[in-house]
Amino acid sequence: MALPPVITNFLRKISIDVAALSIITVTAVGVLCEAATRTSLGDAQSPRECRYPPLSSIVTRGEWGRAAPLGVISLLPFRVLFRVRIISSPHVRELEKNNVVVIDNVLSPSTLRYARARVESLSAIMEPSPNDADVRQDVILSIKEDDEYDYGDALIHCIKLLRGIPYLLDRFDYVTSRSHVVPRQCQLAMYRPDGSAAYVRHLDRCTLPMAEMGLLGWLRASDYRHRVVTAILYLNSPDWIEGGELRLFDGAATTTTTVATATATAAVTIKHTDIVPSGGKLVLFDSSRVEHQVLASLGEDRYALTCCHRRQLDNITLYAVNDAIDARQYAFNAINEQGG
Numbered sequence: 001m002a003l004p005p006v007i008t009n010f011l012r013k014i015s016i017d018v019a020a021l022s023i024i025t026v027t028a029v030g031v032l033c034e035a036a037t038r039t040s041l042g043d044a045q046s047p048r049e050c051r052y053p054p055l056s057s058i059v060t061r062g063e064w065g066r067a068a069p070l071g072v073i074s075l076l077p078f079r080v081l082f083r084v085r086i087i088s089s090p091h092v093r094e095l096e097k098n099n100v101v102v103i104d105n106v107l108s109p110s111t112l113r114y115a116r117a118r119v120e121s122l123s124a125i126m127e128p129s130p131n132d133a134d135v136r137q138d139v140i141l142s143i144k145e146d147d148e149y150d151y152g153d154a155l156i157h158c159i160k161l162l163r164g165i166p167y168l169l170d171r172f173d174y175v176t177s178r179s180h181v182v183p184r185q186c187q188l189a190m191y192r193p194d195g196s197a198a199y200v201r202h203l204d205r206c207t208l209p210m211a212e213m214g215l216l217g218w219l220r221a222s223d224y225r226h227r228v229v230t231a232i233l234y235l236n237s238p239d240w241i242e243g244g245e246l247r248l249f250d251g252a253a254t255t256t257t258t259v260a261t262a263t264a265t266a267a268v269t270i271k272h273t274d275i276v277p278s279g280g281k282l283v284l285f286d287s288s289r290v291e292h293q294v295l296a297s298l299g300e301d302r303y304a305l306t307c308c309h310r311r312q313l314d315n316i317t318l319y320a321v322n323d324a325i326d327a328r329q330y331a332f333n334a335i336n337e338q339g340g
């Protein structure tokens, strides 16, 4: 069938170069659009939607009886015992001041036991993370409340607890970041106690500038560029002894280690705090400021459930200014670190 003359004329006019250029342009636009829209946060929720009353509510006799080793309290005649807050204003103030806050025993012994048993059963389907194998050697699983898999009440409670945190940050006026977005996915991670499975020093938020990452990489990293608060809940035994510590590097650190650098004869002093990953411990830190690493585990499998809360993408100019301030802060920390 003959093509209409207008089309044959057009086809005669376009050179092979023009055709190639058009294909390249269309492909490039397609790749950039895919990168710009790639996100696993499409179904993220607002803090209010994730509000979880047990994070900050009254404790009833029944709850305390289940939660505490002092089960005898459940025999008391009062139905409501007292108000406890897993996260309260002083915790939020500490997070603002030190960029990190550690809260012990946020799970009852039985909840910890059940959650631990469930994550152990999930370890068979955990997989190495897509990161470089020399960056981290754990196995991970992304889990969310509405997965088809039945995670059991205890693990679901842990997910809700981590996802409920931004509501309380807002409520207690956390000033470091506002307008949070709560991902549905939490990451379950397990390190084998082989003395070598670890995670190198890193920041949870990607802070590299576009010039360094290239436009494509920068667009693709959008989920990592807006992390503000990392929440980690450990699901190990409560009396974890040693190995597998979470090492936090920060100005607020308390301990110093002296390590010889590979190239220099002079030693560099690194300030750090080591957090023992005992079961039921909750650690919150500023994802954009606190560099951290996981040390190799020794005794038993090390389990952690993590949720990285994001900021909303509604004020790009403000974020650009904040990022520039963060970058200056890094430079400042690095100089301090070198100077000991």
Ligand SMILES: O=C(O)CCC(=O)C(=O)O
Pocket (backbone or CB within 6 Å): 189, 199, 204, 232, 245, 246, 277, 292, 293, 294, 304, 306
């Ligand atoms: O498990 C931990 O203590 C920290 C894990 C971590 O740094 C991460 O998943 O980004």
Ligand SMILES: [Fe+2]
Pocket (backbone or CB within 6 Å): 202, 203, 204, 292
């Ligand atoms: Fe991390």
